[in-house]
Amino acid sequence: MNIDLIRQDTKGLSDNKIFFNNAGSSLMPKVVVESMIDYLQQEEQFGGYEVANRNAKLLEQFYEETAKLINTKSSNIAFATSATEAYAKALSSIIFKEGDCIITTVDDYISNQITFISLQKKLNVKIIRTKNLSDNELDLEDLENLIKQHHPKLVAVTHIPTNSGLIQNIEGVGKICRQYGILYLVDACQTVGQMSVDVEKIDCDFLTATGRKFMRGPRGTGFLYVADRILEQNFAPILLDSRGADWTEYNDYELFKTAKRFEHWENSCASIIGFTEAIRYANTIGLDSIENYNKKLAEKLRGNLQNAGFKIQDKGNHLSSIITFCGPDGDLENIQRVLKEHNVFSSVTYKNSALIDFTNKNVNGIVRLSPHYFNTMEEIETVSEILKNSLK
Known part of the structure; x- marks a missing residue:
């Protein structure tokens, strides 16, 4: 890596600050900001619909660059306005019933924990948390025993907790979930952009991430990965719009084939353009x-x-x-x-x-x-x- 060039690309470093808050919201490369300004100026002149049509191929590059980032196909990627929105969309596609069980960890992200508790309060879904070993690593034997005992609807793991430097063994969890046919959701909010992420190795059903942290993208951006096996089973958010399905009859619709069914029609195209440049920047470095x-x-x-x-x-x-x-x-x-x-x-x-x-x-x-x-x-x-x- 050419650190000098990277620092020149980062205008936020020019005023003698030392920036060590990338787990909160990082500094964007100038190409990210410039691309967003250029897009907004086009919208200023021609209106949002016209500019989106003119830049259709450029907007599609978001899916291609994100797929490259995590080793999947563009059809498995959905844009989201945040990792939290992506997480909620994934959860809403799972039909929970009273008595269903979610297995998670003691280190899962606060917003995820609150969401699980909300499901517990509203639908009487059980929350079970796996043990950690004495070295703070996930106890995979305990996880497997809990799966055998409770037959959970979902296993959910935060790869890197926001409150700790811990990297959890999500690949080990993936192997167990596949063995027992359990839905598996990974929160990679603090991982993507910081280190290599390969969804083929993780073998998860859903993975969520944000743009504003280590990816160095704009706020209001994120993405959701959805595995082929989930798409093929017609999983979709509970509240769809015209981005997710085709209205085929008065009282029926047909889901679109790709993960875009997890999006809503209205998004900030300028933000997508900026996020694409941030992902491309990271992919280029490696x-x-x-x-x-x-x-x-x-x-x-x-x-x-x-x-x-x-x-x-x-x-x-x-x-x-x-x-x-x-x-x-x-x-x-x-x-x-x-x-x-x-x-x-x-x-x-x-x-x-x-x-x-x-x-x-x-x-x-x-x-x-x-x-x-x-x-x-x-x-x-x-x-x-x-x-x-x-x-x-």
Whole structure:
């Protein structure tokens, strides 16, 4: 990777900030912003419908680039306005009945957990969470036993929790789900753009992702992957519109064949264009290269902070480019203040966003640093030294 060129492409780095909040909302490459401005200026002159018709082939490139990103076909991809919308669309295509069971993990994303609880309250769906092993890895033996015992409607796993650097073993889960014929939904919101993702290896039925995090796309973008076996069984969101089906009779419709049935007719075409450029940018660099570089940055930062005396809260054998920590006495406020004073962009997660995980870790919150491939090893050392000095 040409880091100098990548940094030149990132205008947000020009004002002496150190940007370590890519797990929240990253900095877009200038080609993303320029493409969106150009598209909006066309809409200003000719109107949205005319411009969409003129750019039909360009808009289709979203599906091609996204398919390339996760090793699938363009027909398996649907655009979404967020990972949460994609997740909701996937869940709404599953007809849950009273007494059905969802198996998830203690590390699943807060919005997903709240959605499951909502299904529990409204439809009396059971929520069962798998155990973690002593090293914080998923207990796949426990998962298999739970599947045998409860025959769940769905298994849902967040690949990388937003509150921890943990990378969960989603491929291992996929093998078990396929063995027992269980629907499998993966939240890859913090994964896509940070590291290689291959849906053929994961063997999931649905996978959701966002544009604004490690993908470096605009807010209001995301995507949903839907496996062929799901499309062939006519799964579709409970609330369809003309993007999802053809109105064939007064009281009937025929579903469209591709994952676009999970979209709605009205979307921001400018956002799709921008997101396409962000995906193309990552594909051009190569996710293997991005993953390898990110791993070096994260390992160095995590090691420096631990050596300085901070309490690292990332537990697991495989850790990502999300580094979570607090002060020796659990302090967050002083760390936040020091980082802000030095123009270091970070974020904080509190207990209500990771209730089970933080209760188990006996912490009330963490500071989260999430470097990405436009960051340098020099920035890692600078931030490490800033934080080290804050303990003196």
